[in-house]
Amino acid sequence: MKQSDGRSVAMAVGGVLIALVGLGLLLAFVFALQRGTESGKVEVQLGSRTFDAGSAEQRAASIAREGPILLPDPASGQRDIYLQHLGDDAQDGWLAFDAREIDATRECTLRWDAARGLFEDPCDGSTVPADGEGLRHYPVVVDDAGKLVIDLNRAPETGDDTAP
DSSP: OOHHHHHHHHHHHHHHHHHHHHHHHHHHHHHHHHHHTTTSOOOOOOSOSEEEEEEHHHHHHHHHHHOOEEEOOSSSSSOOEEEEEOSSOTTSOEEEEESSOTTOOGGGOOEEETTTTEEEOTTTOOEEETTOTTSEEEOEEEOTTSEEEEESSSOOEEOOTTOO
């Protein structure tokens, strides 16, 4: 047997092994998909249900120096939010709310006016208080590790005390 024949056989055997492993993975995926849908309930979840916004202590210090933090939606650009902290305790006073009025275009993203302590809409000049009253809010908690966690998939609430 020639040396080149031995290489050919080794390559053929290697190719067959790779094909078998690939087929096994495909079958495992199909089986898992079938088992996951047997109940008739298919839940599609793209991305995480929550957003880790970092250390509460560090974010509170940053907001105290520079104002609320704009967190742009990297996926669709439809849900940009502001992270705001009000008060002196980094464990409390956290707010996350839409960065623009409902149905407004991205060009109308609110801008923080530090001198006046409020947000201004660059499109119509209207203002929104520092707590985002009237905008959609998202729950924010400080976890046991001191990290800020924003729940983006829970139904947003309007930050308006007069809403029913």
